[in-house]
Amino acid sequence: xxxxxxxxxxxxxxxxxxxxxxxxxxxxxxxxxxxxxxxxxxxxxxxxxxxxxxxxxxxxxxxxxxxxxxxxxxxxxxxxxxxxxxxxxxxxxxxxxxxxxxxxxxxxxxxxxxxxxxxxxxxxxxxxxxxxxxxxxxxxxxxxxxxxxxxxxxxxxxxxxxxxxxxxxxxxxxxxxxxxxxxxxxxxxxxxxxxxxxxxxxxxxxxxxxxxxxxxxxxxxxxxxxxxxxxxxxxxxxxxxxxxxxxxxxxxxxxx
Numbered sequence: 001x002x003x004x005x006x007x008x009x010x011x012x013x014x015x016x017x018x019x020x021x022x023x024x025x026x027x028x029x030x031x032x033x034x035x036x037x038x039x040x041x042x043x044x045x046x047x048x049x050x051x052x053x054x055x056x057x058x059x060x061x062x063x064x065x066x067x068x069x070x071x072x073x074x075x076x077x078x079x080x081x082x083x084x085x086x087x088x089x090x091x092x093x094x095x096x097x098x099x100x101x102x103x104x105x106x107x108x109x110x111x112x113x114x115x116x117x118x119x120x121x122x123x124x125x126x127x128x129x130x131x132x133x134x135x136x137x138x139x140x141x142x143x144x145x146x147x148x149x150x151x152x153x154x155x156x157x158x159x160x161x162x163x164x165x166x167x168x169x170x171x172x173x174x175x176x177x178x179x180x181x182x183x184x185x186x187x188x189x190x191x192x193x194x195x196x197x198x199x200x201x202x203x204x205x206x207x208x209x210x211x212x213x214x215x216x217x218x219x220x221x222x223x224x225x226x227x228x229x230x231x232x233x234x235x236x237x238x239x240x241x242x243x244x245x246x247x248x249x250x251x252x253x254x255x256x
Contacts, residue, residue, distance in 0.1 A: 001076075001256045003106060004029035004239075005223055007149040007204070007247035011037040011071065015048050019244035024052050027239055027249055030075050031099065033108035035149045037069035059083045061094040069094045070110050070148070076101065085134040090127050098138070103256060105138050107146035114151065114169035121169060124151070128178045132185065139226055145254065146187075147223035149204075149247065154179040154189070157199055158219040160211075170220060187224040190236040190252040201238055207246045223252045232256070 004027050008014045011034060014023075024032070032054070041049065041058040049056050054073040061068045072081070078099040084091040098107045109131060114124035138144050152175040156162035165171040183189070195201065202217025211217060225233060234253040242248050 001030045001104070001254045002028065002251055003031045003033070003145050003223060003254065004249050004251040005033040005035070005108070005147050005149075005221060006242075006249035007035040007110070007221060007245060009036050009245040009247065010039070011048070011069075012039055012044065014244040015045070017244055019242075020048065021051055023239075023242050023244065023249065024054075026242065027251060029073075029251065031106055032073040033106070033148055034071040034073070035069075035108070035110035037071050038066050039069060040065070057081045057097060057099070059094045059097045062092045064093075067093070068110060070097050070108050072097050072099050072106070072108055074099060078106075085130055087130045087134070089123075090130050095127075096131075100142070103142065104254070105142045105144045107135060107138065107144060109146060109148045109150075111149060111151045114172070114175065121172075124169075125174060125178065128175075132178075132181065136185070143226040143228045145190075145223060145225050145229070145252065147221070147250075149220060150179075150222045151220050152176060152179055153218050153220055157197075158202075160200070160202065160216040160218070170218065182224065186227045188227060188230060188233070190223045190225050190233060191219075191238065191250065193230075193233060194236045202240070203238055203250055204247045212246075221247055221250050223250060225252065225254070229254060 040060040056073045058071045080100040095110045112124040114121040153159040203221035205212035205217040232255040236252045239249040
């Protein structure tokens with residue numbers, strides 16, 4: 001099973017550019033996790049909702065139209081799909097969706113970025129903690145792959161300019177401390193599992209400064225796996241050549 005995650009920065013925009021279906025043909029995911037869809041399901045054309053025979057599921061923001069939003073596209077129909085963590089303050093912005101398969105649970109999450117003032121940073125940290133509790137409960141029933149746009153780089157190797165960003169959201173000590181907690185809880189950063197020392201491997205680039213052309217980026221998109229899945233992990237990839245967003249897709253292959 002190839003699980004792919006991509007922050008599309010507007011699914012309708014990617015579709016209008018004619019870049020969504022080519023990504024499916026190139027990467028060929030079995031399960032596709034999308035973040036920042038910026039749309040409601042009713043706004044999407046039928047050919048986007050059923051692209052290449054995938055079944056799709058969407059969760060959009062309850063507070064602001066055209067904001068946040070996540071989706072799962074899957075070739076294999078899940079047994080169940082849920083849309084909330086059960087924490088009201090965290091379930092209003094359309095940031096999560098979970099698919100339950102026979103022997104695996106896949107959780108797609110779009111974490112807040114923490115910008116916009118201390119209140120949003122506090123919200124991000126509270127969201128982080130609530131999510132770890134949620135996914136720990138999921139793991140008691142089945143192995144889990146979870147990920148998406150985490151909006152925090154973990155180590156200096158995960159961004160092009162760590163020194164310049166030590167006081168910026170996305171690389172603050174308290175945000176990185178949560179990533180330490182993720183690791184301490186046993187969750188496997190699948191990309192680093194296969195590429196522990198790979199430099200210049202990023203998933204996000206600022207569009208305003210044309211940072212992608214210079215590869216001045218951040219690795220803030222992750223796919224994590226339960227420790228029980230370690231023997232089944234086969235490969236993890238950053239699809240840096242895929243265009244259409246300020247992020248690129250990432251994938252992990254899991255033997256099922």
